[in-house]
Amino acid sequence: MTALDIPTLIGFVGMACIIFAYAYMTGKADPNPFVQHGVNLAGAILLAISLYYHPNLPSMVLEGFWAAIAIWGIAKALKARRAA
Template sequence: MNHWISPQLADVIGFAGTACILFAYAYITWAERPNAYVQHGTNLVGALLLTASLTVHFNAASLLLEAFWSAIAIWGLVKALRAQRN
């Protein structure tokens, strides 16, 4: 099957996405006053990278998880934008 990226590159992209999500979780845990843009933006980037890797290494359960992870991150970014405006 032809993919838009090689399986090896998909793994690298997936690991980068995992690193983003782990960083965001550690950041929210360790930071005294976490920045919502850093937290949710990093989570969104991680979810998108993992989704890209899933186009090569498909797993329906993981794809569903990344869809929800992205939606929650977008919701968090929208909340942060609204709070900044008020």
């Protein structure tokens, strides 16, 4: 069992961010993409920090994709905002 150290606590905050973003997207009729993708990106970064200290390669790869998709979503939202 992993100790409840600072990297683990950071990972829990990251997990909470991702769960919040998913619930926000699911529960809101018209979710703000900056909130959705920004919170997902924050969660991926926090989980990656935790994984740096407690390595798990498949999870780190997942967080890399999660962050890339969040950045893509933010870029799309910025482009849509500029076009409007």
